[in-house]
Amino acid sequence: MTKRWKNRPEGSTWGDFGEDDQTGRLALLTPERVRRAAAEIHDGRSWCLSLPLDFPGGNKLNERRHPPRLFATVTAKGQPWFNQPLNVNGPDFTDVVSDDAVLLHCQYSTQWDALAHVGGLFDADGDGEPERVYYNGWRAEEHIFAPANTHGHDCSDFEGSHADRLGIENMAATGVQGRGVMIDLRHHLGDARTYVGYDDLMRVMEADGAEVEEGDMVCFHTGWAQRVLEMDRDPSVEILHDACAVLDGRDAKLLNWVTDSGAAVLIADNYAVEGHPSRPGEGKHAVLPLHEHCLFKLGVHLGELWHLTPLAAHLRAAGRTRFFLTAPPLRLPGAVGSPLTPVATT
Ligand code: UVW
Numbered sequence: 001m002t003k004r005w006k007n008r009p010e011g012s013t014w015g016d017f018g019e020d021d022q023t024g025r026l027a028l029l030t031p032e033r034v035r036r037a038a039a040e041i042h043d044g045r046s047w048c049l050s051l052p053l054d055f056p057g058g059n060k061l062n063e064r065r066h067p068p069r070l071f072a073t074v075t076a077k078g079q080p081w082f083n084q085p086l087n088v089n090g091p092d093f094t095d096v097v098s099d100d101a102v103l104l105h106c107q108y109s110t111q112w113d114a115l116a117h118v119g120g121l122f123d124a125d126g127d128g129e130p131e132r133v134y135y136n137g138w139r140a141e142e143h144i145f146a147p148a149n150t151h152g153h154d155c156s157d158f159e160g161s162h163a164d165r166l167g168i169e170n171m172a173a174t175g176v177q178g179r180g181v182m183i184d185l186r187h188h189l190g191d192a193r194t195y196v197g198y199d200d201l202m203r204v205m206e207a208d209g210a211e212v213e214e215g216d217m218v219c220f221h222t223g224w225a226q227r228v229l230e231m232d233r234d235p236s237v238e239i240l241h242d243a244c245a246v247l248d249g250r251d252a253k254l255l256n257w258v259t260d261s262g263a264a265v266l267i268a269d270n271y272a273v274e275g276h277p278s279r280p281g282e283g284k285h286a287v288l289p290l291h292e293h294c295l296f297k298l299g300v301h302l303g304e305l306w307h308l309t310p311l312a313a314h315l316r317a318a319g320r321t322r323f324f325l326t327a328p329p330l331r332l333p334g335a336v337g338s339p340l341t342p343v344a345t346t
Pocket of ligand 1: 107273276
């Protein structure tokens with residue numbers, strides 16, 4: 001028990017990494033494990049695991065998330081600060097400068113979910129009523145908040161929203177490097193929508209000799225981001241909702257595996273790592289049960305929409321499943337998610 005909570009969710013790690021912990025299982029990325037991860041570098045090739053950040057394209061996959069909008073910054077004379085010759089400031093200056101800004105939806109494309117992204121309704125304070133809490137008992141409104149509704153027409157109406165605890169900057173500050181393990185669901189399960197539970201996962205891992213040890217950064221290749229790339233910024237919702245493998249967050253054995261494996265983070269090249277929509281649940285339940293298990297209970301960050309297909313093909317050809325992974329998010333204080341450009345080295 002801590003000052004913030006009397007009850008912790010069943011199967012959670014609240015308090016285990018410290019009373020005020022905000023990074024969860026990133027604590028497992030120890031210096032010793034980073035050194036061990038470096039031993040997975042063989043040919044020295046680097047792999048960009050990010051989609052171009054304007055993919056998937058449009059907002060059909062999620063109406064509240066929009067592609068990045070770039071703007072030139074503005075000169076004192078109201079001109080776009082693009083191609084500006086600096087000789088206006090001094091006749092001998094030879095520089096020509098462009099400068100810009102971006103409106104970037106933090107979870108539009110290749111991204112990390114911060115632990116402040118998904119919490120739960122849970123009676124943490126023991127008063128008999130569930131309240132809105134996040135990993136390690138950090139609370140809605142007190143620690144994670146948005147300003148009162150102004151107009152609500154555009155996300156800029158809620159400027160000042162902030163995760164005072166569990167924001168993505170906590171993840172960034174750890175550096176996020178370690179050993180990646182590729183689990184190639186696509187190779188074994190194909191391109192149709194399949195909900196992957198524990199038994200299927202074990203079959204795939206055994207077939208490839210893939211092993212997950214405590215502190216590994218586990219990547220699930222499904223082929224979904226590759227399909228998105230091929231759709232060239234005009235994604236078909238109908239096709240993508242029925243495409244590729246997804247983890248089955250309703251499979252209790254799978255959730256237990258996430259707990260027992262000691263995986264530091266879970267990553268996939270699909271929309272939500274787990275099936276979205278998930279299979280129907282019973283009684284009071286989370287819509288996204290893997291999100292609940294990882295972000296809310298365990299402190300396991302989720303990486304989504306990563307571009308894994310070329311790396312998965314290379315590893316398969318090399319007969320390997322492990323690689324060195326560097327994947328810090330933006331060190332953006334208060335954000336509940338972040339784009340990133342992860343890099344694998346093989
Ligand atoms: C959702 O809201 C679906 O979250 P995520 O992008 O983490 O899947």
